[in-house]
Amino acid sequence: MTMTATNGLPVTFLEAIRQAMFEEMERDPAVVVLGEDVGVYGGAFKTSEGLLERFGWERVMDTPISESAIIGAACGMSYLGLRPICEMQFVDFIVCAFNQITNFVAKGHYLWDAPAPMVIRGPSGGGVHGGPFHSANPEMYFVHTPGLKVIYPSTPYDAKGLLKAAVRDNNPVLFFEHKFLYRRIKEELPAEDYTVPIGKAVVRREGRHLTILSYAAMMHTSLEAAGALAKEGIEAEVIDLRTLLPLDEETILQSVKKTNKCLVVHEDTRTGGIAGEIAAILCERAFEDLDGPVLRVTSLDTPVPYAPTLEEAFLPNAQKVFTAAKELARY
Amino acid sequence: MKKELTRQQHLDLYYYMRLNRAVEDTMVKLFRQNKIVGGLYSSLGQEAISVGTAYALEKKDWLAPMIRNIGALLVKGVPPRDIFMQHMAKYDSPTKGKDGTSHFGDLENLHIVSPISMLGDLIPVMAGVAIAGRYLGQKIVSMTWIGDGGSSTGVFHEGLNFAATQKAPFVLILENNLWAYSTPVKRQVPLQNLADRAKAYGISSYIVDGNDVAEVYSTAREAVERARAGEGPILIEAKTFRRLGHAQHDPAEYVPKEMRAYWEARDPIERHEKFLLSEKLLDAKGKAEIEKKIDTLLASEREFAENSPMPPPELAEQGVYCTGDDCHKIAAKWERPKSEVMPPKSSVAAVWSVEGFGQGKASGGANAPIHFGDAPAEKPAGESKPASRATPKTSAKKLVKASASKPAASRKARR
Numbered sequence: 001m002t003m004t005a006t007n008g009l010p011v012t013f014l015e016a017i018r019q020a021m022f023e024e025m026e027r028d029p030a031v032v033v034l035g036e037d038v039g040v041y042g043g044a045f046k047t048s049e050g051l052l053e054r055f056g057w058e059r060v061m062d063t064p065i066s067e068s069a070i071i072g073a074a075c076g077m078s079y080l081g082l083r084p085i086c087e088m089q090f091v092d093f094i095v096c097a098f099n100q101i102t103n104f105v106a107k108g109h110y111l112w113d114a115p116a117p118m119v120i121r122g123p124s125g126g127g128v129h130g131g132p133f134h135s136a137n138p139e140m141y142f143v144h145t146p147g148l149k150v151i152y153p154s155t156p157y158d159a160k161g162l163l164k165a166a167v168r169d170n171n172p173v174l175f176f177e178h179k180f181l182y183r184r185i186k187e188e189l190p191a192e193d194y195t196v197p198i199g200k201a202v203v204r205r206e207g208r209h210l211t212i213l214s215y216a217a218m219m220h221t222s223l224e225a226a227g228a229l230a231k232e233g234i235e236a237e238v239i240d241l242r243t244l245l246p247l248d249e250e251t252i253l254q255s256v257k258k259t260n261k262c263l264v265v266h267e268d269t270r271t272g273g274i275a276g277e278i279a280a281i282l283c284e285r286a287f288e289d290l291d292g293p294v295l296r297v298t299s300l301d302t303p304v305p306y307a308p309t310l311e312e313a314f315l316p317n318a319q320k321v322f323t324a325a326k327e328l329a330r331y
Numbered sequence: 332m333k334k335e336l337t338r339q340q341h342l343d344l345y346y347y348m349r350l351n352r353a354v355e356d357t358m359v360k361l362f363r364q365n366k367i368v369g370g371l372y373s374s375l376g377q378e379a380i381s382v383g384t385a386y387a388l389e390k391k392d393w394l395a396p397m398i399r400n401i402g403a404l405l406v407k408g409v410p411p412r413d414i415f416m417q418h419m420a421k422y423d424s425p426t427k428g429k430d431g432t433s434h435f436g437d438l439e440n441l442h443i444v445s446p447i448s449m450l451g452d453l454i455p456v457m458a459g460v461a462i463a464g465r466y467l468g469q470k471i472v473s474m475t476w477i478g479d480g481g482s483s484t485g486v487f488h489e490g491l492n493f494a495a496t497q498k499a500p501f502v503l504i505l506e507n508n509l510w511a512y513s514t515p516v517k518r519q520v521p522l523q524n525l526a527d528r529a530k531a532y533g534i535s536s537y538i539v540d541g542n543d544v545a546e547v548y549s550t551a552r553e554a555v556e557r558a559r560a561g562e563g564p565i566l567i568e569a570k571t572f573r574r575l576g577h578a579q580h581d582p583a584e585y586v587p588k589e590m591r592a593y594w595e596a597r598d599p600i601e602r603h604e605k606f607l608l609s610e611k612l613l614d615a616k617g618k619a620e621i622e623k624k625i626d627t628l629l630a631s632e633r634e635f636a637e638n639s640p641m642p643p644p645e646l647a648e649q650g651v652y653c654t655g656d657d658c659h660k661i662a663a664k665w666e667r668p669k670s671e672v673m674p675p676k677s678s679v680a681a682v683w684s685v686e687g688f689g690q691g692k693a694s695g696g697a698n699a700p701i702h703f704g705d706a707p708a709e710k711p712a713g714e715s716k717p718a719s720r721a722t723p724k725t726s727a728k729k730l731v732k733a734s735a736s737k738p739a740a741s742r743k744a745r746r
Contacts, residue, residue, distance in 0.1 A: 029669045032466070056677035058466055064496060066489035069455040073493060076459025079438055080467060081663030084459075100486070103447050104456065111430045112445040114438055115653040117661055146651045170653035170661055 010186040016156035017047050017121075017177060020163035021085060023193065025055050028083065031167055034061035034070055035087030035122075044089050045123055045182060067096035071120065075105050075172075078116040083167055088122035091176055092136040105172045106147030119166045121175035124152075125217055125267055126304045127315060128180055135304040135311075137216075137268040142174050143245045143277075149198055150245040152176040154219035156187040158242055161196030169198060178216040178267075185220075201248035203255065207235035210261035210328050213252060213278060215241040218265045218316060225321035234329045236263075244274055252278065253286055260291040261328050265321050270298040292331030297324045336545055338612050340386075344544045345607060346621055347382040348600045351402035353625045354411050357633055358418055362579055366637070368420040369431045374399035376542070376574035377508060379599035380476075382406055383547030384504050384567070387555045388474060393460045395444035395453045395475040396433045399506070399573075403476070404433060408441050411629055415636035423635075428642035429650075442471075450481030454490030454503065458564070461499040468667025472558045476504045480511025482528065483519055491564065495532040498563035502554045505566060506541065508573035513585045526568035534564050541569030542599040545606070 011019065025031045033048055033055075039062040042049035052060040063070050067088065074084035088094045094101070101120065108114035126135035142148050149171055153159040159177065166173035204219065205226050214222040219240045226236040237255050241248065256262045262282055264275035275296035282294050297316045305311055336344075355373055362371045374381060381402030385394060388407070396403050401414055416424035417431055425435035426445075436445035444460065446453055457473040464471035477487060482505055494501045505525050509516050522528070529536030535557065539550045547569060554565040572594035576583035607613035653659050670676055 026674070029665075029672045030663045052679065054674050054678050056672070056679045058672055059677060061497070064489070064492055066455075066493055068452075068486045069458070069489035069493035072452060072455025072486065072490060073459030073462060076444070076456040076461075076473075077463040077466075079444060079456075079460060080463035080469075081661050082463045082466070083661075099449050100452055100455070103449055104452050107447070108445070109653050110651045111434065112426050112436045113650070113659075114436060114445065115659045115661060117653075149652075170655060170659055 010188045011156055012183050012186055013156045013159055013177070014045060014047055014182040016160040016187070016189060017163055018049060018051075019189070020160040020167070021048060021051060022054070024083075024085075024164055024167045025051065025059065027193075028167075029059075030081060031083045031085065032059045032061070032077065033085045033087070034063055034074060036063055036065055036070075036089045038062060038087050043087060045179065047177075048087065067093050068100045071097040071100040071105065074118045074120075075100070075108075075116050078118045078172075079114060083117045083119075085119045085121060085167060088120060090130075090134050090136075091122040091124035091138060092133050094120065094122065094138055094174075095141070098141070101142070101148070101172070101174075102145045106145045108147070109171065110147055115170045116172045117170045119163070119173050119175055121163070121166075121177060123179035123182065124176040125178040125180055126299075126311060127217060127267075129306065129308055129311060130179075130304075131306040132303040137176075137266075137299075139174070139176055139244055140268055140272055140274060143274065147172070148245060149173045149243065150176070151198060151243050152178070152216045153196075153242055154178070154181065154216050154240050156185060157189055158196050158202075158240075160189060161194050162198065162242065164193075165195040165198050168195065173198070176216065180217045181220075196242070199243045199246045199248055201239050201241045201243070201251040203237060203251070204240045205236070205238040207237035208259060209235045210263060210325060211237045211239060211252075211255040211259045212263045212265060212321070212325065213239050213241060213275075214265040215244065216267065218267050221316060221318050222265050222321055224318040225325060228318065228322050229325055229329075232326070234325065236325055241274075247274075247277070247281075249281055249285070252281070256282060256286050257289045260289055261331065262290070263295045263297065263321070263325055263328050265297045265316055267299055267315060270296065270301050273298050292328050295324050295328050297321050335549065340548070341545065341603075341607060341612050342617075344379075344382055344386060344548060345600075345603055345613065346625075347386065347402060347406050348378040348544060348603065349621060350405055350411070350625055350628075351378040351382060352600060353629055354401055354405065354414055357411075357629055358415065359579070361415070361419065361633075367418045369418075370578040370580065371418065372398045372432065372578045373573075373575040374401060376594060376598060377506060377571050378402050379544035379547050379603070380504065380506050380541045380569045380571060383544045384474065384476075384502075384551040384569075386548050387551035388472065391442065391469065392471050392555070393442040393444065393457065393464070393473040395436070395446055395457050395473075397446055397450075397453075397476045397478065397481075397506075398433055398448075399478075400476050401433060404443065407443060409437075409443070410632060412632040412635045415633055416639055419636060419639075420641065421636060421639035422642040422646075423639040427646060429646075444475075446475075449484075449486075451477060451484035451486040451490065453477075454487055455493055456490075458490055458494035458497065458499045458501050461494070461501040461558075461564075462497050463663075465500060466672070467663055467665055469664065470559060470666070472500045472502060472555050474502045474504065474555070476506055478511060479505070479507040479509065479516045479525060480514070480519060482525055488531075491528075491532050491534075491566070494564040495534050498561065500558040500561070501564040502551065502558050503564065503566050504551070505568045506571060507568055508541075508571045509590075510573050510577075510583075510586065512577040512581075513583075524568060526566060529566040532564070532566075534566060535562065536566040536568065538568045538570065541571030542594070542597045542602065544599055544603050
């Protein structure tokens with residue numbers, strides 16, 4: 001998809017991320033990059049392409065296949081005031097460093113006043129037939145961890161602006177990049193430096209009959225469904241959450257108080273997904289405003305299967321969103 | 332080796348070991364009075380390791396203690412009241428009661444990283460500290476400790492291997508106290524010397540009598556100097572014995588009596604004291620003065636700790652996130668010119684080149700070619716490829732063909 005032009009050249013999601021890292025490293029010598037194959041090879045998806053050549057071996061570190069060591073070392077670096085960006089080659093592998101992230105990195109500020117300004121980023125999500133170990137959406141493991149911030153953008157503009165904000169943030173930030181979007185969307189980006197605030201959702205399409213909350217690749221699926229719904233006279237408001245932790249409850253509530261109906265769409269599996277959390281928030285804070293149940297369209301509660309026919313059955317799509325939205329609109 | 336130390340160094344080591352033991356003795360009393368909130372872990376008989384190794388560090392260096400390294404904290408400059416208050420969950424403790432024991436740190440002044448209970452996780456963290464210190468030109472060394480038990484964790488391997496690949500100025504002290512809770516070292520590791528693990532990482536190692544403080548110090552000093560000089564990480568195995576149980580609740584009845592007796596006869600403080608007296612570095616009067624100094628200090632430190640309040644309940648939900656510059660102004664302390672790490676000075680010759688790299692422009696986006704490290708550079712039109720480049724390619728092709736035909740032939744033969 002092509003977004004509204006401002007100036008500059010249209011770039012892919014992938015290139016937006018590369019630009020963010022490149023520009024932050026140019027701006028601040030405290031920013032370093034480490035991960036598997038991020039240097040000579042430029043990253044498995046080429047997101048760090050050219051960084052080694054520009055910034056040298058001290059700032060761009062190819063590491064052994066040791067996720068715990070990558071996260072742990074980055075945490076140690078951050079204690080001396082560096083701002084490391086760690087790449088998980090595929091975000092599926094982040095769980096290899098689960099203890100390091102949830103017990104060391106996340107708890108430091110609360111327990112002993114030790115901020116860890118670091119970013120953990122990498123390609124996530126399915127739809128590219130990567131199979132059960134290269135398609136994960138593990139965001140909710142970390143949304144359940146106080147001390148972390150969790151970002152999952154859906155556009156090149158947001159990806160660049162949010163990644164820059166993450167690098168400048170004093171807290172550990174997990175930054176998920178949906179690999180389905182890497183080369184499928186392009187957007188013209190401003191030539192000048194900009195950031196996108198962490199913790200702020202955005203209304204992608206205005207509507208009055210129901211609210212669709214989504215993020216990452218499913219935001220585009222939701223927009224596609226909203227287009228089809230409009231043809232049937234149902235005006236859906238589509239909100240891109242962008243940040244999952246902290247969640248922008250105000251933007252969500254504002255929209256639901258207007259539309260009185262809410263559908264949550266995410267690619268993460270159903271049980272324990274963010275939709276459940278949002279349903280609870282709406283029950284607590286907007287019960288009187290709801291005219292119908294909070295519905296959710298999610299992936300199945302299974303591992304991500306490999307075969308295209310199976311993965312298509314596993315994932316949400318515009319048709320499933322359309323059907324659920326129509327059901328909700330009846331209330 | 333012992334002779335190389337000055338009298339003051341010998342006396343310092345003695346003082347800190349005595350202080351270490353006295354702090355822990357005081358905490359046993361507090362524990363029995365129910366004034367300690369959680370568990371209490373003892374380093375009885377292992378004081379020489381905490382004290383001797385930490386004493387080898389300079390003020391600017393970084394350390395991260397384990398649960399039994401109270402001595403290292405004291406050497407680094409932590410006041411005993413902080414240790415008491417940590418155990419008592421007091422509001423004035425370094426973590427304000429949010430965590431206990433030796434789980435606290437100080438990034439600004441003392442350069443201490445807090446441990447967590449999961450063993451081994453400090454190793455990559457302290458490797459990162461060492462790498463960052465080198466990057467900033469600070470010429471620091473980082474140090475942490477691990478037990479015989481903790482050396483079996485995955486992150487021990489990941490961390491030490493990563494530190495070795497980076498040649499990080501990092502010293503790891505492996506305290507082999509023969510027991511991981513109730514499991515003897517022989518059931519954990521099929522090695523006589525845990526220092527042998529250093530071979531797997533291509534790094535230097537030492538084995539030291541962990542109950543001889545002067546030897547521990549001399550060895551650690553040498554290791555710290557070598558690490559600082561750029562030799563990479565160094566592993567020191569200190570042989571010792573955990574005299575008490577895993578914590579206060581554990582009577583450690585699984586330990587053979589003879590083993591305990593053997594090590595009790597090798598108490599590090601008694602040994603060092605005997606040495607100091609025989610070498611006339613200390614006399615009865617000097618010893619009494621040290622004891623009085625410690626008693627006086629700990630009496631006031633304990634009083635302060637006991638008078639500190641419990642944290643207010645509202646603290647429970649505070650401090651999860653850094654709220655920005657008003658909360659923490661994060662600024663790396665550069666001790667080398669930043670220009671050394673900023674382009675173009677920091678850049679290196681590319682192994683391969685990509686059009687547009689470093690210009691902040693798109694490198695091709697959707698049409699970006701997949702690059703491999705061995706892809707030949709694009710040549711301007713009209714320029715012929717050098718013959719030397721073409722030749723190995725052809726021969727490589729032939730090799731592939733030849734080897735491909737072999738398995739096929741053997742499969743046929745097997746049929």
